[in-house]
Amino acid sequence: MEYIVGITLALFFCAAAAALGMDRERAFYPAVAIAVASYYLAFAVVDGRLEVMMSEVAIAAVFIAGAVAGFKRSPWFAVFALGGHGVMDAFHHHLVHNTGVPQVWPGFCMSFDIVAAVLVACVMLARARSERRHGLSLG
Secondary structure: OHHHHHHHHHHHHHHHHHHHOHHHOOOHHHHHHHHHHHHHHHHHHHHOOHHHHHHHHHHHHHHHHHHHHHHHOOHHHHHHHHHHHHHHHHHHHHHOOOOOOOOOHHHHHHHHHHHHHHHHHHHHHHHHHHHHHOOOOOO
16 A cells, blocks of 8 residues: 555545646755655654664764755655665665664655656657757756
8 A cells, every 4th residue: 555655645646746837946855865865864763762863863864965966966766866765765674673664664665766766757858859959957
């Protein structure tokens, strides 16, 4: 069920962001990637152990750095950070034994992150093609 909800939410979220024009702001998907990377920190608070928090901070820092690079350099970094976080969700439990993580979270988050990253990549490619076709600059 968590996979279905993650996929459905990603589809709804990305469609709503596009329909409202929110995804045209350069900071939008990097901010999403930062938020996604931060959830395990909240779960570490529930766990309560400092070593778990430090491990989660280190993991989150990698994805947050990708999101910042997505804002500063190229939005593709944010797409890779979002998708990469989804891949990490699949084996997070092998990296950190965080007892605060709900049982369904990794499957939900993996589904959301990967579907959202694929959708954002498709939209970015379609917009780039359209801009090239119409002679518009990407800047």
